[in-house]
Amino acid sequence: MMNSKRRPERGTQIGVISDTHGLLRPEAIEALIGSDLILHAGDIGKLEILEELNTIAPVVAVRGNNDTGAWAQTIPETETVTVENVTIHLLHIAKDLKLDPKTAGIQVVISGHSHKPSLEQREGMLFLNPGSAGPRRFKLSISVACLYVKDAIVHAQVINLLDTEVPLGLS
Template sequence: MKIGVISDTHLPGCDEKLKRIVDRYFHDVDMIIHAGDLVDIRVLDAFGDRQVRAVCGNMDNLSVRQRLPDRLILDIQGFHLGVMHGWGTAENLEEKIYHLLGPVDCLIYGHTHYPVNRVKEGVLFFNPGSALDKRFTRENTLGILKIGDRITGEIIKIEIEKEQ
């Protein structure tokens, strides 16, 4: 299974740039996970009829918070994936989220805008970075998770100049 992972889009609605990014980088995924800070629920329209799972983030408006949970545990092909946006400072953020979600095989989060793809004590910690917002980072990124016998992640740098 191939999963597109995106976070921190920070948009007031669905726009053409996001649609082009989704079409280019997520054209062959089985599912998309949005790890929060959509800002507006209409951001999900960019994913069309693809299967989407999403959580709300700290910057999301009331309509997003009313429709999306703040955390998810997904069981995919026998693996447990925990999804939560994050909050506060980046210091110890992974540990704080892991403590709330319990034992998972993969922890997917956002908030920091900084991409992470590393295994620690058997858990894949995966943050796709920010697809559109460059606060706290120099590059816009998103991620791909592949699930087979194990879970692997890949961070992809978005080539913005080609998306405009």
């Protein structure tokens, strides 16, 4: 388990954010600084969110169910990226996953939508929801996540931005 935001030596740090709904909090920006890549799992809210994130690191984003404006039409519903021999599949709603990650060679599946952060290891694959970094919904935490990839090994951590709860982490 990774207990700090320290990145593995010579590894790649990937910031993961979702459900900003047009609000990019300063705490989220601070948590994502140092990322080599940022993945946004949908419900972005407006193009300016992606533009601001892109000042930190290159951004790969997927369209969420609330991203309905003309600005969002060119954003794909799913995206697959490979970082240091780790294949990551990104979509907004986990139940809309249309492929078998294991047979597709995917090691990490990232989704948003629920606003509830989660990290789960299943059959050698990591399923990550960074939670919501935008407006608070119900009593759920405000959070982002970081993936640390080195030599095809992934460490993950959910970072609570406004709450004092212990972060979730998996190695």
